[in-house]
Amino acid sequence: MKPTVEQLENLLALKRDERPEEGYWQDFLCEFHQRQREQAAKESGVSALFQRFSQWLSDLGPSKWAYGAGLAYAAVTVAFFLSPKGVDVEKAPAAPVNYQVVPTPAPAVEQLDQLDLSPSTQGSAGEQVF
16 A cells, blocks of 8 residues: 555654654764674674684685685695605614724824924915014
């Protein structure tokens, strides 16, 4: 049932005279801001993250499956390249320990004895005296 033109005019005339009570808009604004703060507090946190993730899973489309497969492939590849490789260690055969000390000649002392360190030969080997 459609209203007639006269009924619409009467309704508009009635609504034109109606005014909200004093302080209505201030109360409305305070309530609106309070709801916004509650919504923001509800949307921040672990539960909100879980809720967003479950919503994302429920709206899975072909593109999201491709993103998920790509991320899984990248994670497996990174894990493969970063995992340590096994090193084969050959153990030396066990041998008994010989506790005898064998004296060895000191060749360094013989070489020092052969050096000519006299003052007359100083600087002849290319050294510079300052």
